[in-house]
Amino acid sequence: MAAPAGGGLVKDESSATVLHRIFSGNGLVAVLSVVLAVILGGILIAATDEPTVTAAGYFFARPMDTISAGFTAAMNAYAALFTGAIVNPQAEDLTGMLYPISETLTVATPLILAGLGVTLAFRAGLFNIGAQGQILLGATFAAWVGFTWHLPVGLHIVVAVLAAIVGGAIWGGIPGFLKSRTGAHEVIVTIMLNYVAIYLVQYLLTQPAFQRPGSSNPISPLVDDSAMFPQLLGPDLRLHAGFLVAVAAVVVVWWLLSRSTIGFEFRAVGANLHAARTAGINTTRATVLVMVIAGALAGLAGVAQVSGTERALTSDIAASFGFDAITVALLGRSTPWGTFFAGLLFGAFRAGGVAMQTQTGTPIDIVLVVQSLIVLFLAAPPLVRALFRIPDPGSPGKSRRRTRRAAATASTGGAA
Template identity: 60%
Template sequence: MSDSTVTTPPPAPAATPAAAPPPSRWRTTFNEIIGGSVMISILAVVLAMVAGGILIAVTDENVQAASAYFFARPGDTFAEIWKAVSGAYVALFQGAVINPNRPDFVQQIKPITETLTFATPLIAAGLGVGLAFRVGMFNIGGRGQMLIAAACAGWVGFTLHLPWGLHMLLAVVAGVVGGGIWGGIAGLLKARTGAHEVIVTIMLNYVAFYLVSFLLRTPVLQAPGSNNPKSPPIDETAVFFDLLGPQFNLHFGFILVIAATVFVWWLLNRSSLGFKFRAVGINPNAARVAGIDVKNMYVYAMLISGGLVGLAGVSQVLGTVTTGFSSGIDAGIGFDAITVALLGRSKPWGIFIAGILFGAFKAGGFAMQASQGIPIDIVLVVQSLIVLFIAAPPLIRTVFRLPDPSKPKKPKAPKRPVPATTGEAVAAK
């Protein structure tokens, strides 16, 4: 009788963990949308509005009075907070978009036309600053370029007496060329001497301001028989015509900035010059190796940038301040344009939307101050906070728990199955 032996089967090989499935295309797209630059800009505005609401509530007298007995009746404090914040932002909306409380339709829609009027020079100047950003340059000279452009367009507007249409066209060209030349000086100095454009443009702001101030006290720009540093009124043949009639302030300048936005979009995305601009902005050394004349790109970029900012000055002198201008015609738009360009991520249509938003802040801020007694400085604080939050995308992503598209989340590896022991394998058999 032969001994029966039990054959022990070899241990089962360890199972190779299956590769984790890649994230779906819809999931990837969703993460890019909610974590991208557009969403960051939107949430920066939302967060700035929330911070502005807190500031409004803290400085409101009724809220302060109700907070004195907060622990006795906390509901009164929250009610006053809601009343102060909602009242301020409702007034802001009604002053910037539409006011249904006004008697007729024309008066109801007038706020949105005021917003577009305020946005016109902001968009033009923002396009100029944004174009320079895309080439890797910082055009801080918006004020000087606007002043020179306004002086050139204004001089043509009240000195030459030409037929309607031709006069306006010549004044626009003179202003754009003047702003372009003033911006091109900074580009030429950077290209030929290596001078930093930030320093040069800031210094050119002072040169332009004192130059225009001087000319406004001479017969070149000063109104005849006037002792004030103010120019004569612009001829009717050079003034921008109203788009919606005399009851609205919206003028032909808004059509010009739409055309300028389309031009900048085409220039950056469809032209060979725009390709060179973007290549220099990304890496000037690589662009130089590829055969691009980087120095000339700096000059061309600042010429076009200055011309676009000059269009903002033209809109001011031919569309808004047609009764004569002074050295304060820039109204801080040259510096606000930097904020608009940052909010628009230096993209033409983004700048267009950002300009309208800041135009709404300007138009609605005055209504908020008039109806609620809230200082216009609150709006300036909100604008400043927008810039602060846009400059810190990690802060926005942390607050709202957004994914970072540049760092895709690694899928979790599946758990490795535990190999069966020899005894378990025999028992299973």
């Protein structure tokens, strides 16, 4: 009878530990950060709603009027955000119903790819703030191959993708090399390379090799049809095969970090550079290699823009994807699949924000505010834990309680 009693206690203790990790871990903090941002965004929506503002004029006489109007305004805005990002049940045909989710996945594609580049660098202890420039260089290489080389269907898009990988890898490898050889801080180098990439693309678009014939605007010729990603849901929807590339990239990065020797070296360098060097890991090679791969992933975001939606190179083709990718990586807790779902969330915000503005008149800037609030709460996890009374898994008090429970379990088992 003694063994079952002790085993049951150990099993209960193990189950309690697992549940505690789930409800006190960083993943829950990230989810609650989004919830808090949405709640505060709803308050801002109510504050900009005219009926709510009018009702607030006699708040102390009938407070429920203000509360009801504000709640209705927030719910209508978020309902429009949902229908503009996920599905529109009131659409006349299937294409109209699928248009919102198609736009969400299309916008999320470069966010996921660039976010993976930032995530991979984070796991190696590096801050890749240069995804914007890496996207631009990847887009530049892909566009040049797309409108200059005339290759067969199938081969052309593969070559364009490889060119984007090379362009992004070069731009990511520069700060990695400087970091490993000279100790130059990668944050400063990557930020400066963003500006170099922007002005480099602007210069190239004024040259005959890149400027569209007969046009004085800084825009490249259209890439060939053979260099475009196939449309996944037909010609009326923008979702393209670049999304599948993004999913494949998530799987590859997950395998790289979790199952490969190189990924182990990356994580070891990120955990403790000096300990990794003492253990025999070539930290110089790891630093360069991780930034090369991170740049290549961001370069894929560039080809997703050129060969997926834009079809031509412009100086603003990267939009703000490079900077938003940092937020995506933070929200994803620097994990490949977390980055994937965070990219989908931000893609939904972008796609649904337009519908929210057109249907309810809510300023689209509210979406940017919500995104900014998410970053704010992610940067202050103790605040989120305090608001929701979530225990810190690394607190000294918890460690002492674990020790006491383990001792009690051991003594109980021994007594039995």
